[in-house]
Amino acid sequence: MNSISANLNLMIKACEKASKIIIRDFGEIENLQVSRKGPKDFVTKTDKRVEKILIDELSKSKKNYSFLTEETGKIINKNKDIFWIIDPIDGTINFLHGIPHFAISVALQIDGEIISGLIFDPLKNEIFYAERNNGSFINNNRIRVSKKSNLEECLFASNSNGIKSIHPKLNLRNTGCAALDLAYVGCGRFDGYFHNKINLWDIAAGKLIVEEAGGKVSDVRDFKISNIDIRAGNSNIYEKMLKKLDNF
Numbered sequence: 001m002n003s004i005s006a007n008l009n010l011m012i013k014a015c016e017k018a019s020k021i022i023i024r025d026f027g028e029i030e031n032l033q034v035s036r037k038g039p040k041d042f043v044t045k046t047d048k049r050v051e052k053i054l055i056d057e058l059s060k061s062k063k064n065y066s067f068l069t070e071e072t073g074k075i076i077n078k079n080k081d082i083f084w085i086i087d088p089i090d091g092t093i094n095f096l097h098g099i100p101h102f103a104i105s106v107a108l109q110i111d112g113e114i115i116s117g118l119i120f121d122p123l124k125n126e127i128f129y130a131e132r133n134n135g136s137f138i139n140n141n142r143i144r145v146s147k148k149s150n151l152e153e154c155l156f157a158s159n160s161n162g163i164k165s166i167h168p169k170l171n172l173r174n175t176g177c178a179a180l181d182l183a184y185v186g187c188g189r190f191d192g193y194f195h196n197k198i199n200l201w202d203i204a205a206g207k208l209i210v211e212e213a214g215g216k217v218s219d220v221r222d223f224k225i226s227n228i229d230i231r232a233g234n235s236n237i238y239e240k241m242l243k244k245l246d247n248f
Contacts (some may be wrong), residue, residue, distance in 0.1 A: 002140060008131055011106050011118045014057035018050045018104060019122035022089065029098045043096045047071055050088035054106065058084050070201045083109045087201040091177030105179040107204035112221060117205030119183045128183040130212035136186050145215035146188035149236035154191035157181035162194055165248050182206025185232050186213040192233030192241045194248065200225045
């Protein structure tokens with residue numbers, strides 16, 4: 001196994017614990033699809049439970065770190081410039097419909113810079129992670145962005161707005177999970193990704209994973225927490241992709 005920091009080790013352990021809840025609850029979704037109450041309340045509870053486990057686990061040895069989470073927002077502790085950025089389930093609509101494509105996303109930001117990122121797909125048991133200047137990995141194996149340079153051979157991910165406005169100029173997928181879209185760019189499954197008006201917790205870990213896998217990502221620091229316009233791709237197609245996105 002490659003050497004990882006104590007912080008990343010803590011992130012992995014926290015996600016592994018939280019994933020047990022996700023896997024168990026996902027198994028219940030099928031039964032709820034046919035019930036009158038419906039699964040939405042159930043999924044909201046799962047989201048909150050997963051977030052609580054992550055916060056509790058990460059706080060055990062790092063009591064002073066602050067948090068930015070999808071469910072709770074900002075939790076300011078003694079270290080005001082060190083944030084755990086958490087999305088307990090990215091891809092909740094997939095989860096809600098019993099579609100097995102969602103992930104936990106956790107990043108560590110110090111003084112405005114993401115230094116560790118982890119995206120954990122509990123059902124496929126794929127852990128994507130990266131640390132600043134230390135490369136990107138999936139389950140201990142080094143990953144790299146694709147080397148493709150011809151746009152016609154590339155596969156891109158976006159959201160439905162991206163697909164409406166860019167189609168049919170690029171081969172596009174809308175998977176419903178931004179974190180995994182970026183992780184997939186990092187390991188070469190997708191060649192590029194673009195999305196407008198997205199939140200920091202959706203992309204913080206993925207941005208670092210793409211960069212450490214040799215890809216290019218737009219600078220998102222000016223955007224603070226929400227309404228972020230993100231672009232990511234391998235360095236051969238990044239500029240060509242941006243030209244296609246002129247009006248997006």
